[in-house]
Amino acid sequence: MILGFDTATPETTVAVVHGDEVLFEDAAGPGPDGRPVAGRALLGMVDEAAAAAGGWDRIATMAVGRGPGSFTGLRIAISTARAISQARRIPVAGVDSTAALAAGLRERAGEGRPVVGIVDARRGEVFAAADLGSGAGEPVVCAPGDLADALGEGLGGAVAGGDGAVRFRTEIEAIGCEIPADEDPANRLSARQICLLAAKMEPGGAHFPAGVTPKYMRRPDAERWLERNDGS
């Protein structure tokens, strides 16, 4: 059994998957103040998921969304996964959050069309990864209008989704992508996809605590300022 979760996007999502069967699935959107609830909600949902699976001893692998996404969200999910791994000796597999989004879109779009998982990266940019039919590639970070260039693909006819796609709908539709309605579940990352992607990983894809690292895709601002000032 695989217990997986992700808090890289405003959605806090947890699932337990056994083969093709989903034994547990729960999600919490942002709170009334619009902020993600991961810090408070994640562990309770994970605890419930473990109970639904019949206890931690039944969990063979944990899977965690390692981003890209909210830096704080990544740290909440990864510190939770690592601590449980440390306590229960359960290996953890890190899964790209953009790949999980793309996998959800693939279920919806069917085969034959490109899909693009797009996470709002703030500052007018997005994190995105495209799946052209053989699984999602490496994520990129760019302005929404530059997606086709950044992914190196024509995105005409692609199905795009995620909080980044919803936020920048106009720009992304302008490059030829189709985006499901704002409220469509395909725009929300599901931990079920985190589990399913982890299940497909090669043996050895799961690690004990320190092996799972976040995919920030951006350096801290202070480092960039320092470099700019050193260079001048």
Add this chain to the structure above:
Amino acid sequence: MTQILAIETSCDDTCAAVLDGPRILSNVVSSQARLHARFGGIVPEVASRRHLELINPVIDAALEDAGRDLDAIDAIAVTTKPGLIGALLVGVNSAKSLAAATAKPLIPVDHLQGHVAAAYLEPDPIEPPFLALIASGGHTLLAEVREEGRFAIAGQTLDDAAGEALDKAARLLGLGFPGGPAIQREAEDGDPDAFPMPIAMAHDGSLDFSFSGLKTALVYAVRDLGPERTRERRADLAASFQAAVVGQLVAKLRRALDLGEWRSVALGGGVAANGPLRDRTAALCEERGIALKLLPFELCTDNAAMIGSAARFAEAIPYPRYLELDAAAR
């Protein structure tokens, strides 16, 4: 006796410790000071990232040094406030996840309670009643301790912390980070009376501290001198600034001693390592005929042993009632 695994990540040190009651079995601190030195101060995002890298190895090291398995731990304590929110989140989520995965109780601890509770640790616990002066980069606090595990705040800083003021002064003078040791080194060759510094709230009768006026005075002095003369007079500037910071800390401590009956004074926090502060506090205590208790340096700077010490006096939350526990910046 209760064995506690304690975790502290409120600022720039990743810390874990194992305690058996007041006895420290291990106390692991992975300092990020060198990482932040090139920025001239602590960068929250850099600190948060480093905490995540270090937290599990540091916890492992604390258990290993203590010769304990997680199974042998009765409760997990963690700093939940105050501090850098992103940094705290790493410790809080790690601690509550470790606790939940093993159905152990969790003990949330206030960081300042930890600094004061460092005084109760063996081998030289300090017995109340005592006055504790805690000065560091994050806080400046005068605490009245009448019984173990509790204190009343007699005074605290209204703006910058003492260590923060020293950091800012060091940056202004082109000295290193952390500022306290850099200023102290530079001040050794300087005249503490060379530059007049304002004495904050000397006459208002309060026990609170304020260091922002000092920083402003230094900014003006540096501006008036110009870059070249500032370099020439750097030792005098550092000495004058340090004397003003130490002078204010000691003046408030003196006033607090006037106001009550105290058996001893405990000095803690990273700034407690400052030589002139130790000397002047020692002189004050000798004059009053009371004992000065200097905490060992590793218990002055941020550490998890002090959090484990405070946890002995805090309420343990049984599993699973802490699952929604969150960190708080203040």
